[in-house]
Amino acid sequence: MLTIILKLLLIFLPSSLQSDADSPVLDQDKFEVDNKTIPWEIKDVVVEALAYFPELAGVRIDFEFRDRIKGAVMQAQPRVLTLLVTGKENREYRIKITRELDLGDTILPIEKVPHDALVGWIGHELGHIMDYKERSTANMMHFGMRYIMSNKRLTEAEIAADTYAISCGMGHQIMTVKNFILNQEGFSEEYRSKIRDLYMSPGQILSLQEELENSDG
């Protein structure tokens, strides 16, 4: 048990200690529905994305704005205490969302991202939660460690998230957000090359989508 706790601290504490850049934007006014809290600005998109994931009904998820998230625009995480204390069924999650995208010469509030791309972006994060939901706590620990340390695990996690979202019927939106990121020159080259190298490509998304549609009969 002690080793598990130590591993947990290693995995999740660094991000919760980045207090300046990574603390919630203050005075967040939230819409509440079905055990979810959602900033009003993105309520409609989030509710639209959630509709694709009936298995997440009742699951506690807090959507929180951040000024900045290291190396990402959005990030889905289990809440550490619920990982340790509660069972798999009662785990709680949060999805951190960058309040405004810095596109070099423009600042784009997240709600101004084209509709389908934003729905797909949220869908991808919900795909991560579907993936986390299936994992035991011990498995989460090991997975978390490897996620941090290896690009291969990062790729696997991102493929899993996209696959969940696509199999829930979000192929179009996942494709839209991928193209949005890859074609949006304002994003830093570092971020775009991460998306290019470690995430599914538009071509892979399309073939997965076709395969899933065919297997539905």
Ligand SMILES: [Zn+2]
């Ligand atoms: Zn992801």
